[in-house]
Amino acid sequence: MTGDTKGRYATGKPTSWLNRTYKHHLFWPMALWMALLLFNLFYSPSFFKVVVREGHLYGSLIDILNFGAPLMLVAIGMTTVIATRGIDLSVGSVVAIAGALACQMISKGSDQNAVSLVIYAVVMALVLSIALGLWNGLLVSITGIQPIIAxxxxxxxxxxxxxxxxxxxxxTVSSTPYQYIGAGSLxxxxxxxxLVAIVFAISALLTRRTALGLYIESVGCNPEASRLAGIRAKTVMIIVYMFCGLCAGVAGLILSGNVASADGNNAGLWIELDAIxxxxxxxxxxxxxxxxxxxxxxGALMIQTLTTTIYSVGVKPEVTLVVKAVVVMAVCLIQSEPFRKAIISRWKTRRYPAEREVTRHA
Known part of the structure; x- marks a missing residue:
């Protein structure tokens, strides 16, 4: 088999590493993220500057990682839910509840710096987050309520x-161990x-090295067929909603620990939309x-980079969300293969009208 025919498929067209790279699911997200980073490099040459102060790294890139951590965690949980053809609009509220409960318990303690108190508060907040995820999972899988409504x-x-x-x-809390969760350095x-790396590694290990990932994808493709094949579709859905609740709970601890306070009204506000x-x-x-x-x-890193870019450019606060929405919409359109094909087809039609007319009459 020659090199030209080795990569042929049913279409008869040869494939190449460039074609495979172009069609890879990470190509467009990475390309658009790199383009956004390059824009920051030209707009502000110091954007990539990282300095070391007292053993800690500081810079715009570090800020993107730090402030984007809660979004990455929520998005990881949201991915498993969406894979089962569901959605979780409650993650922002779970973020607020987890931070509120942990800060409330710590503030009531006699010694806020006691490690045992912080561990107890963190565990209780995460247990409550998992319970809230269980509630969502039961509503979706047992009662049959649509995920967006549940x-x-x-x-x-x-x-x-x-x-x-x-x-x-x-x-507000003055607990150094608790603040370390969101503002500490290692x-x-x-x-x-x-924390993001640990959650990502565990979730990737469970979904790619065990049958759980196949079960999730099977339920997302066809829940009824999965059930007939012996997969407990309801159990799988409950598990992913519980995991999503856990991820949101950890994100709530990071957000509240970073500012050493809990705001039940504004913490995690609209984070569910960024996660989706x-x-x-x-x-x-x-x-x-x-x-x-x-x-x-x-995707989470790109959204956080976009947010950082908007603030660094000096866009007015009242139009920040509009600019963000326009950019995200443009990104989604560029990623859409049907949209790209339609644009290319329209461009070819305008460039070669005579060829199109001959083809139509042939």
């Missing part, structure tokens, strides 16, 4: 729960990045089935 219930009620925990006040890097965008930009389809955790991480 999670919308907790999205609305969750903010009220968070404010009940905090009595409608912003709770080996010069933000500690939150290591990160998942879509990463190549995972909202119709369920195949999912890409690595692509989700790239």
């Amino acid at each position: 999670t919308l219930i907790l999205m609305v009620a969750g903010r009220g729960i968070a404010q009940l925990i905090t009595d409608g006040q912003i709770i 080996a010069g890097l933000p500690f939150s990045i290591f 965008l990160a998942v879509v930009i990463g190549g995972t389809s909202l119709t369920g089935g195949r999912f890409y955790l690595t692509g989700t991480i790239v």
